[in-house]
Amino acid sequence: MPPTNMGHCLTTLPSLRDALDVVSGKWKLLILVALATGHQRFRDIERSVPGISSKVLAKELKDLEQHQLVRRTVQEGPPVLVTYEVLPYADTLDPVIFALREWGLNHRRKIMGTGSEA
Amino acid sequence: MPPTNMGHCLTTLPSLRDALDVVSGKWKLLILVALATGHQRFRDIERSVPGISSKVLAKELKDLEQHQLVRRTVQEGPPVLVTYEVLPYADTLDPVIFALREWGLNHRRKIMGTGSEA
DNA sequence: GGTAGCTGCTCACTTTTAGTAAGCAAAGAT
DNA sequence: ATCTTTGCTTACTAAAAGTGAGCAGCTACC
Numbered sequence: 289m290p291p292t293n294m295g296h297c298l299t300t301l302p303s304l305r306d307a308l309d310v311v312s313g314k315w316k317l318l319i320l321v322a323l324a325t326g327h328q329r330f331r332d333i334e335r336s337v338p339g340i341s342s343k344v345l346a347k348e349l350k351d352l353e354q355h356q357l358v359r360r361t362v363q364e365g366p367p368v369l370v371t372y373e374v375l376p377y378a379d380t381l382d383p384v385i386f387a388l389r390e391w392g393l394n395h396r397r398k399i400m401g402t403g404s405e406a
Numbered sequence: 407m408p409p410t411n412m413g414h415c416l417t418t419l420p421s422l423r424d425a426l427d428v429v430s431g432k433w434k435l436l437i438l439v440a441l442a443t444g445h446q447r448f449r450d451i452e453r454s455v456p457g458i459s460s461k462v463l464a465k466e467l468k469d470l471e472q473h474q475l476v477r478r479t480v481q482e483g484p485p486v487l488v489t490y491e492v493l494p495y496a497d498t499l500d501p502v503i504f505a506l507r508e509w510g511l512n513h514r515r516k517i518m519g520t521g522s523e524a
Numbered sequence: 525g526g527t528a529g530c531t532g533c534t535c536a537c538t539t540t541t542a543g544t545a546a547g548c549a550a551a552g553a554t
Numbered sequence: 555a556t557c558t559t560t561g562c563t564t565a566c567t568a569a570a571a572g573t574g575a576g577c578a579g580c581t582a583c584c
Binding site for chain 2: 307384386
Binding site for chain 1: 559
């Protein structure tokens with residue numbers, strides 16, 4: 289067996305699948321970040337996640353709620369106020385978000401730089 | 407401003423979006439892991455990524471190739487042999503994969519544990 | 525040399541998901 | 555009274571994913 293840089297072999301695929309089942313898709317992580325950075329109302333999130341629609345946001349928030357990453361709170365009014373907040377458990381996703389963000393940053397750099405390496 | 411655990415605020419959303427544009431979806435990371443763990447032929451990958459279909463695999467591989475994460479090589483035969491391999495650049499995704507794998511592992515543990523306390 | 529099998533796909537089709545635009549009830553602001 | 559904002563939902567359309575079959579090129583076997 290040649291020495292590769294991968295010690296993760298047997299558990300990787302199933303665990304990754306488990307994670308992806310919860311967190312894959314275009315929007316979920318972005319929504320979590322939006323929430324974590326202080327956007328707690330529906331329209332607020334909608335505005336801060338560029339490109340998302342009400343419909344998809346509503347659905348994604350339901351998913352996130354079901355996965356216990358987000359809590360929806362209704363403060364009976366009037367005016368009725370709906371607030372979303374990340375649950376502590378969602379913080380366990382920080383490493384994922386961090387890694388992806390780093391990679392995205394780097395990838396953009398790479399894409400920008402293609403073709404001009406002296 | 408209250409001291410939260412997030413130093414990543416301004417660049418997070420765009421970088422994350424960049425990353426997700428390349429890497430989000432149910433299959434791409436799983437395919438990369440399959441490749442990295444020694445499955446280099448089409449049918450081999452297909453078999454090792456449970457649930458994927460030929461059609462989707464073909465499409466995902468094309469995407470990955472276009473993003474310069476994977477290279478397709480045809481060794482003219484006969485028998486014609488098609489091989490896929492992860493390019494070194496794909497290794498930069500290791501932290502992402504690692505983080506997701508860890509999270510998936512933990513999440514499964516959490517889910518298993520719900521409902522049977524006390 | 526016929527038939528069965530594997531490989532690396534593609535094609536036609538159905539189902540699921542995402543996206544778009546409009547709208548709606550309750551409230552607030554002017 | 556009218557207009558705007560909020561937190562959604564509802565129809566509709568478009569795109570993507572999944573399903574099953576199939577196909578060319580080769581091998582393997584008897």
